Amino acid sequence: MAESLLGSVSFLEVWILEKLLMATWETIYMVVVATLLSYLFGLPMGVLLVATSKGHIFEHSLINRYLGGIVNAARSVPFIIFLILLIPFTRLLMGTSIGTAASIVPLTIAAVPFVARMVETSLNEIDWGLIEAAISMGAGTWKIVTSVLLPESLPSLVSGVAITTINLVGYSAMAGIVGGGGLGTLAYYYGYQRYENSVMWMTVIVLIILVQGVQMLGDNISQKIFNNRR
Amino acid sequence: MISIKDLSKIYLTANQRIVALDKVTLKVEKGEIFGIIGLSGAGKSTLIRCINRLETPSEGTIYVDDQEIISLGKKDLQQVRQKIGMIFQHFNLLSSRNVFDNVMFPMEIAKIPRDRAEKRAKELLALVGLSDRLLAYPNQLSGGQKQRVGIARALANDPKLLLCDEATSALDPQTTHSILKLLRDINRQLNITILLITHDMNVIKEICDRVAVIDDGAIVEMGKVLDVFSNPASPTSKGFVNSVIGNEIPEELLHLSRSENNQSVSRVIRVSFVGASAGEPVIFRMIRKFDVEASILFGNVSRIKDTPFGSLTLELIGPQSLLQEAVDYLRNQGLEVEVLNNG
Numbered sequence: 091m092a093e094s095l096l097g098s099v100s101f102l103e104v105w106i107l108e109k110l111l112m113a114t115w116e117t118i119y120m121v122v123v124a125t126l127l128s129y130l131f132g133l134p135m136g137v138l139l140v141a142t143s144k145g146h147i148f149e150h151s152l153i154n155r156y157l158g159g160i161v162n163a164a165r166s167v168p169f170i171i172f173l174i175l176l177i178p179f180t181r182l183l184m185g186t187s188i189g190t191a192a193s194i195v196p197l198t199i200a201a202v203p204f205v206a207r208m209v210e211t212s213l214n215e216i217d218w219g220l221i222e223a224a225i226s227m228g229a230g231t232w233k234i235v236t237s238v239l240l241p242e243s244l245p246s247l248v249s250g251v252a253i254t255t256i257n258l259v260g261y262s263a264m265a266g267i268v269g270g271g272g273l274g275t276l277a278y279y280y281g282y283q284r285y286e287n288s289v290m291w292m293t294v295i296v297l298i299i300l301v302q303g304v305q306m307l308g309d310n311i312s313q314k315i316f317n318n319r320r
Numbered sequence: 321m322i323s324i325k326d327l328s329k330i331y332l333t334a335n336q337r338i339v340a341l342d343k344v345t346l347k348v349e350k351g352e353i354f355g356i357i358g359l360s361g362a363g364k365s366t367l368i369r370c371i372n373r374l375e376t377p378s379e380g381t382i383y384v385d386d387q388e389i390i391s392l393g394k395k396d397l398q399q400v401r402q403k404i405g406m407i408f409q410h411f412n413l414l415s416s417r418n419v420f421d422n423v424m425f426p427m428e429i430a431k432i433p434r435d436r437a438e439k440r441a442k443e444l445l446a447l448v449g450l451s452d453r454l455l456a457y458p459n460q461l462s463g464g465q466k467q468r469v470g471i472a473r474a475l476a477n478d479p480k481l482l483l484c485d486e487a488t489s490a491l492d493p494q495t496t497h498s499i500l501k502l503l504r505d506i507n508r509q510l511n512i513t514i515l516l517i518t519h520d521m522n523v524i525k526e527i528c529d530r531v532a533v534i535d536d537g538a539i540v541e542m543g544k545v546l547d548v549f550s551n552p553a554s555p556t557s558k559g560f561v562n563s564v565i566g567n568e569i570p571e572e573l574l575h576l577s578r579s580e581n582n583q584s585v586s587r588v589i590r591v592s593f594v595g596a597s598a599g600e601p602v603i604f605r606m607i608r609k610f611d612v613e614a615s616i617l618f619g620n621v622s623r624i625k626d627t628p629f630g631s632l633t634l635e636l637i638g639p640q641s642l643l644q645e646a647v648d649y650l651r652n653q654g655l656e657v658e659v660l661n662n663g
């Protein structure tokens with residue numbers, strides 16, 4: 091009697107652990123892909139925001155104003171509303187609006203303007219004298235971007251990637267509640283709807299570990315690059 | 321080499337109109353070291369930055385090697401800039417690149433083949449004495465070493481002209497001296513024209529052939545460094561010369577007139593010696609010849625570039641007419657004489 095009870099508990103735990111592992115993997119997958127995609131679009135946007143600003147290497151007030159406006163507008167929409175607003179678009183793009191792959195769409199779109207501003211901040215930290223030195227050598231805009239702006243701000247950019255990733259971990263959990271998959275769905279489905287508190291707590295712990303890990307990795311890489319230059 | 325005509329630069333800020341340069345005209349000859357000196361805010365940086373168009377002039381023309389600078393389009397301007405080296409007060413080295421790659425940077429811009437560029441970078445770093453620090457990052461170098469990298473980088477594309485914007489202002493006197501010596505060697509060995517700006521007359525004294533004094537956006541004096549030193553015309557120039565020679569005479573001394581009586585008066589004069597005459601006993605001969613009393617208040621001999629330059633402040637006492645003759649005699653001997661008091 092006692093034995094069979096113990097057996098069923100451990101059976102339950104194994105089953106949950108499997109679910110948890112699967113969900114963790116889904117979250118990592120969503121977040122990593124969304125981070126990569128958001129930099130694919132956000133990085134050029136951030137560079138463009140800086141380069142087109144007044145007195146900069148590619149000054150262009152029209153582009154600067156419109157891009158800045160779009161970024162600000164996108165950033166002022168709360169993620170949960172983004173999720174709902176983007177459902178038709180996601181469906182059009184991915185054929186469905188639920189599941190891990192579909193979640194990547196709103197995650198990416200929400201992160202792009204955020205990334206653009208982070209990149210902008212990083213690039214603006216660069217001493218203008220360095221840019222001017224490159225100009226004085228006859229460097230063109232592209233060369234300045236690739237040889238001065240990006241390499242000089244690399245430690246700061248890496249920190250930005252970590253912050254973006256962490257934000258996306260949080261967003262992905264939110265997406266999970268509306269069927270996005272990953273840890274969010276697990277916590278919602280078992281923890282909230284079935285009152286299985288232990289599942290809820292386990293997802294929280296995994297989330298903490300994920301965020302902690304990303305932060306440490308980011309700090310580490312950023313510091314390494316920095317130390318290499320001193 | 322450089323010919324600037326009626327160059328003006330006006331900054332329009334929200335509520336102000338700042339005339340940073342006011343019809344500046346000057347010529348820099350091939351192979352010389354030309355210095356521009358002025359107080360803070362005089363317009364030095366604005367002037368030198370107009371030459372490679374880091375600043376866009378409001379008016380005037382600039383020729384560098386017969387090439388008009390102001391009308392150049394973007395692509396042509398980039399080409400021209402590759403042939404004008406520039407070094408900066410705060411060095412402006414890329415912290416993301418080591419010493420060697422910093423020197424490679426301008427050659428990447430000019431699309432020099434990699435192997436040729438590497439050879440050149442090594443040569444230049446040897447020239448500036450940094451062969452053993454190729455792999456160091458700028459943050460690991462002293463200010464003087466950073467400026468040496470800056471100089472090597474500026475020379476990478478074989479410029480005919482080197483612009484120096486306060487290149488030694490962030491360095492201590494010893495290091496300044498060694499950097500100036502390096503610039504002078506470069507000027508001689510590679511026959512590169514150097515235009516430098518500074519607020520330190522010692523820099524002018526040490527390496528410049530000619531100097532322009534800029535005050536409030538306008539050039540108030542221009543000429544051979546020796547001439548400006550021995551006979552500064554404007555108050556600004558006098559201030560700068562005194563800052564180096566240190567021959568400011570206390571006011572009280574000028575009005576002492578200790579031994580004045582009916583027959584004899586006192587004159588305080590400053591005599592400047594240039595070059596060979598610095599060694600000649602002209603003063604001694606003057607004293608013997610005119611029978612005037614002379615006492616030395618202050619004396620100083622230094623070197624302007626390669627020429628000895630001395631200045632002696634004397635009080636002469638004797639009959640008025642005789643003093644005048646004595647002063648004339650000194651002038652005839654080719655000395656610069658300035659009478660500091662007039663009885």
Ligand SMILES: Nc1ncnc2c1ncn2[C@@H]1O[C@H](COP(=O)(O)OP(=O)(O)OP(=O)(O)O)[C@@H](O)[C@H]1O
Pocket residue numbers: 331332333338339340358359360361362363364365366367519
């Ligand atoms: N971007 C700018 N906008 C407005 N005014 C400017 C600007 N740059 C320079 N000025 C003004 O132009 C004048 C000349 O400045 P400049 O930097 O050429 O002086 P400087 O001789 O190099 O001084 P310093 O020795 O302090 O470097 C100053 O009055 C300065 O305030």
Ligand SMILES: [Mg+2]
Pocket residue numbers: 364365366486
């Ligand atoms: Mg200046």
